[in-house]
Amino acid sequence: MSQDAEWRCTECSKLLGVLQHKRIHLRFAGGHQYLVALPVSTVCRRCGVLNEAPEELVSRRSHGTHGSHG
Numbered sequence: 001m002s003q004d005a006e007w008r009c010t011e012c013s014k015l016l017g018v019l020q021h022k023r024i025h026l027r028f029a030g031g032h033q034y035l036v037a038l039p040v041s042t043v044c045r046r047c048g049v050l051n052e053a054p055e056e057l058v059s060r061r062s063h064g065t066h067g068s069h070g
């Protein structure tokens, strides 16, 4: 039940990467993959817009706003 935070293009909502253990997992065509730490930016493959990963993507997890009652 892993709810990975998705990092999507602000312009076309294409999936750019997935948050994994406080790093962003980027996947590119051809099988290239990268694990990068914030701050990070990448260009959308679809529309070419430069996206900067929001820090809240990572901080959101550590705080855990969803109060889970045992």
Ligand SMILES: [Zn+2]
Binding pocket: 009, 010, 011, 012, 013, 014, 044, 045, 046, 047, 048, 049
């Ligand atoms: Zn895009």
